Amino acid sequence: MPPLTDLMHKGRKVAQHRPWSRAVVDAADWSRAAGELARGNCSLLALWGEPSAVHMAISDKAGGEIVVLSVDCPGHTYPSVGMRHPPAIRLERAISDLFGLSAEDLPDTRPWLDHGSWGVRFPLGNRVKALSKPAPYRFLPVEGDGLHQIPVGPVHAGIIEPGHFRFTASGETVVRLEQRLGYTHKGIEGLMSGADLERAAQLAGRVSGDSTVAYAYAFSKAAEAALKIAAPDRAVWLRALLAELERLANHLGDIGAICNDASFALMHAHCSVLRESVLRAANDVFGHRLMRDIIVPGGVTRDLGDDGKEIIHAALDNLRLRFPTLVELYDNTASLQDRTFGTGSLKPALASQYAAGGYVGRASGRAFDARRNLAYPPYDALRFEVPVLNDGDVNARVWIRVREVEQSLSLIDQILHRLPKGPSRIPVRPLEEVGEGMAMVEGFRGDVLVWLRLRGGRIERCHLRDPSWFQWPLLEAVIEDNIVADFPLCNKSFNCSYSGQDL
């Protein structure tokens, strides 16, 4: 019997959970699931807490079959997944910080999001007063002759989010990078609890600004699943249009910015112009450059008229004219490729172990794209390819983005051509009963997962998992044996979200 089905049968199924199944299992079966993850038989999608329970979402290796397992923690402990499956370590450290639930035998018990400055501990669980003198954070020890350390951040040298990087280098070569994140922790999941749907959707769209569409999209789908309603057809297609425009803008920005970090400013200048053209079209059509607060539970707040279609078509025509020249420029500039080729290589085995989403996974042989593997509407009715490469270097992550730009152009054409008529929003009425919903949506960076429980029209608990949770640790791995000067290049090619991870 396949491992997932077997685990589900042993647990107590939760009827109110949609669209995938959730089962409450005992500690032994929870540990068995951790074992399956460690053996590589399934992928960890998310791991999150509640005041006295812990949940994890896992999928089969192909990524199409998903289950949620829960374990009750009456003694405030649960068997560690991270002990056997390292991708869970940071998630378990975060659960400990927020809920005070500890993973037994977790190899790394240092705090993660809690920097000792909140004034409370376990803010989402049984709150206690913070320690008057929090213990200083201990970075991992590094020993060896002639090593030196370079601490960077939290305030960085560019226009970027805050985080701390501790490099240990031997000469110019990086021996170890250790990240310390959590600086932008805003307590979003705490604000979610008790919020009505409107406010919760607003918060979801502000988890990571570059993915505001993807988050609002995933949140709305999860809320609709919990409420047992479906958005109207036209809204389903408009949401995909918004998602593809967001992907286009971000990929164009990233391709330029990666080249800029190799000091090739020309690509950056031209790509920024193309990105701006997409944002201006979005603003003209949807009234907001980043398309924020357009997707809501029940549909979308802005519809698209004939003039809107024309504006988008004009923007796409311009991209089709200008983008190929830039791709050719990238492909024919040896001095630029000298920097990107073979730099920051991520091994396919690691990408698979961490179930890395987006271009990080797909540049390292992991052929997962939520639009394809979960085939949520309207993507089940659209033609597109999912580009996959095996090299895993900066160059491969650039090429995945290039190919995805081309795919998004085609997808937007198809959507505009086949956009169904009808209402774009339906009223949303709260259910009397408790409902749980979950959704996964492919953002530009990877799959965004949202899980929530609604009670009487309000959020009881909502968890939002950014794809960066499983990409940040891999950045630590790929920088090893590269030179310090190549770190910005590697970092930009990953372009992980600080705010999405810190929440």
Add this chain to the structure above:
Amino acid sequence: MRKLLFQSLFRPPFTERAPSPDDAALNELATAVGRAARRRLGRSLSIREIDAGSCNACELEIHALNNAYYDVERFGLRFVASPRHADILMVTGPVTKNMREALARTYHATPDPKWVVAVGDCAKDGGCFSGSYAVVGGVGDVIPIDLHIPGCPPTPMAMLKGLLALLERVAGAGTA
């Protein structure tokens, strides 16, 4: 690459290529910012950006200030890597408790005279994140601010306007 550079020589700049009310406003604004910046600091005004806990949307739009459409460097306004080189701090986000100290230390590392611009709705009072256990509030709760630019996120145009307003006020007050 030569072909692309060659074409760029003959192509009109993006700011002027598609004249529309927005571009006209930009031009007008651009000249005014340029004049005020020159009068005050002689063609060079350095900006240091600090994310004190934002969702990164404000950062995206601040980045856009550097693209060919807005091109802030035309006016002598440029983004620098260190607070030691800065005249203006542009601060985004609700200030998280985890960033409070870093923000204060960056402020103190910036030499006088200096001005602080709080960017975005969250930077005013914490915005939709206010009331959270992890959020201090607005930028003004940690360091003194000279100007607030509203928006979620503010458009690059709104930010240009804001920088102009700041320059006018600084020049008008005659203080440094």
